[in-house]
Amino acid sequence: MLNAQQLATMLSLQDKMNAKVNPDWLNAGYGYLRAAMVESVEAIEHHGWKWWKAQHKDLPQLQMELVDIWHFALSACIIDANGDVDASAKSIAAELASGQTVVVFDNQNYDATQQSLLDNLELMTGLCAAKRFSVPLFMHIVKQCDMSVDELYRQYVGKNVLNFFRQDNGYKEGTYVKQWSGREDNEHLVEVMNALDLSKPEFSDLVYQGLQARYQSK
Numbered sequence: 001m002l003n004a005q006q007l008a009t010m011l012s013l014q015d016k017m018n019a020k021v022n023p024d025w026l027n028a029g030y031g032y033l034r035a036a037m038v039e040s041v042e043a044i045e046h047h048g049w050k051w052w053k054a055q056h057k058d059l060p061q062l063q064m065e066l067v068d069i070w071h072f073a074l075s076a077c078i079i080d081a082n083g084d085v086d087a088s089a090k091s092i093a094a095e096l097a098s099g100q101t102v103v104v105f106d107n108q109n110y111d112a113t114q115q116s117l118l119d120n121l122e123l124m125t126g127l128c129a130a131k132r133f134s135v136p137l138f139m140h141i142v143k144q145c146d147m148s149v150d151e152l153y154r155q156y157v158g159k160n161v162l163n164f165f166r167q168d169n170g171y172k173e174g175t176y177v178k179q180w181s182g183r184e185d186n187e188h189l190v191e192v193m194n195a196l197d198l199s200k201p202e203f204s205d206l207v208y209q210g211l212q213a214r215y216q217s218k
Contacts, residue, residue, distance in 0.1 A: 037128035180218035
C-alpha cells in the first residue's frame with residue numbers, strides 16, 4: 001500500500017506540474033478522467049484483446065500506461081478536494097485502507113479480485129467514462145501488472161520530475177537538448193534514480209538535482 005509520504009509527494013508534484021501548465025488549472029475544466037479513460041483503452045490494446053489474431057501482453061507498456069493514468073487520476077482527486085492536497089491524500093489513504101475491492105457500476109457489483117486483468121481494465125475505462133475513479137481497483141490492476149507500489153511511485157516521480165526538468169530547460173521554447181553524451185534523457189533518468197534511496201522524503205528533489213548536474217556537464 002502507498003504510504004503517507006509517497007502520497008504526499010505525488011500529489012504535491014502533480015499539483016505543481018498542473019500549475020506549471022496552467023496556474024488556474026483547478027478551474028480550467030480539463031477532462032482529466034477523460035484522459036484517464038483514453039489511456040485505459042490504450043492499456044487494453046497493450047494487453048491484447050483481439051481473438052482473431054495472435055497477440056502478446058506487453059507488460060512494460062502496460063505499466064507505462066498505468067503511470068500516465070495515475071497522473072490524471074491524482075489531478076481529478078485534487079479537484080474533488082477543491083485544491084486541498086492534504087485532503088486529497090487523506091481521501092486516497094482512506095480508500096486504500098478500506099480494503100474495498102468491489103465496484104458498483106450500472107447497479108452491478110464487480111469484485112476486482114475475482115476478475116481478470118483485461119476485465120478490470122475494461123471496468124476502469126467504463127468508470128472513467130462515467131467520471132468516476134476507484135483507487136482500490138486501480139491498485140489491484142497495478143498488482144495484476146506485476147508492478148509494486150514502490151515501482152509505481154518510482155516511475156511516477158521519475159516521469160513527473162523529468163517533465164519539470166524539460167520545461168525548466170527550454171522544452172517549450174525548443175531549446176532543450178534531449179540527448180546528452182549520446183543518450184536520451186530517459187536513460188539518464190533511470191541511472192540517476194537507481195543511485196538514490198527511494199524512501200527519502202526528498203527523493204524527487206534529488207532526482208532533479210541529479211539530472212541538472214548531468215545536463216550542465218553535457
